[in-house]
Amino acid sequence: MKRDQIVSFAGVLILALALPLLLKGVNYVQKLLVEAEGRLAAITVETDHVLGPMPQPWRALAQGGEDLLGFMDQAGGQVAGVKTQYVRIDHIYDGFNVVGPGLAFNWSSLDQVVDKIRAAGATPFLSLSYMPLAISKGDILDEPKNWNEWAQVVQRTIEHFSGEKGIPNVYYEVWNEPDLFGKWTMGGTKDYKKLYLYASRGAQAARVSQAFKFGGPATTGLYRNWMDSFFPFILENKLRLDFFSWHRYDSNIEKYREDVTRIDRWIESHPYFAGVEKVISEMGPDSEKGGQNDTRAGAAHLLAVMREAVAKIKYVFTFSVTGQWGIINKPRYEALRLLSRLGDQRLAVTGDGTWVRAFGAKKGDAYQVLVVNYNPKGRHSEVVPVTFVNLVDQNFLLRQITMGGGTTQSEVATDEAILQRQISLTPNSAVLLELTPR
Secondary structure, X not given: XXXXXXXXHHHHHHHHHHHHHHHHHHHHHHHHHHOOOOOOOOEEEEEXXXXXXXXXXXXXXXXXXXXXXXXXXXXXXXXXXXXXXXXXXXXXXXXXXXXXXXXXXXXXXXXXXXXXXXXXXXXXXXXXXXXOOOOEOOOOOOOEOOHHHHHHHHHHHHHHHHHHOOOXXXXXXXXXXXXXXXXXXXXXXXXXXHHHHHHHHHHHHOOOOOOEEEEEEEEOOOOHHHXXXXXXXXXXXXXXOOEEEEEEEOOOHHHHHXXXXXXXXXHOOOXXXXXXXXXXXXXXXXXXXXXXXXOHHHHHHHHHHHHHHOOOOOEEEEEOOOOOOOOOOOXXXXXXXXXXXXXXXXXXXXXXXXXXXXXXXXXXXXXXXXXXXXXXXXXXXXXXXXXXXXXXXXXXXXXXXXXOOOEEEEEEEOXXXXXXXXXXXXXXXXXXXXXXXX
């Protein structure tokens, strides 16, 4: 009897010790397999609640540094096909041989690319980089020998495109990733504020016939120390700043959400700049070529980023048009095609989850909702209830367009003011639903 008690006690003791480990293991497996700690989506589209015009931050592409002269040669149709509004170009001084000795300017090569951008229905967004060798102390990342010559280069650039060529609404961005390319800082021996000061003087002196936007700094990330030094400098020196820009490469959507939240909170400390446009002038899931950039996950990532940015960020430039990071003929282009289908009125949508997000739009008399399931690990599927509420009509044509896939349509009817459908979303998939009254 005593032996049985000892064995029983030992069993209980072993179970007590093992149970936490067992539960932890079960929890880990559950988390690993289904990520059960997340919040499931239940999307509701308020068909009678128009929030206003649909912001379109996705209508912006960044060319980057690859194939400067030829990146638009075969891409014009695709750029136009997703209703691109702006195409960003950097390396405009060192890559196109614009500035020669004695401040002689030759715009022929750059004009060819700009003309192709305009032929595709877009407008150039010009990154004023890098330092022309004709005026540099050393290489293209160095300071100018004479700061007034840098101001003249910027002045002539703006006068050429916003004056001589008469292009409306060009954006001019002072430098590209100054904290990386040139190791510019806020203060110190290579002060970005000085680079911007003389560029701004050039912009102020420019004689133009068309309105334009001027700003920067296009840093590799969103940094508060740059903003807190830059904004007071702009104010004290009465300089022009139409937009504040930065870059973001990250597969984690939370980083983009943090950017959106932080920029608004930080600007509260600088109320004079409350109306400044916010621009992410380069964006992608990965700063290296390949990887997620070329997969369905990259396409879903693009949609999820735009959902975070809509109505908060003016433009988010997808990197890049062509080349090793390019989007043409890749899944990310299909994501832009879905976005380009959205109507010009934004509808209120609620019920986003951890992985699933949605846009609501009105296109003519049709109600639209674009639903995306982004999971960088590629293992979360979800059946999402999508409900259209406050309907007036009873008979509809329901069209379902799958990202990178086909289109199905059916006639549906309801006796009530609501209509619900269950949408199955595999990992990194997206569906556009259009509900059109019959």
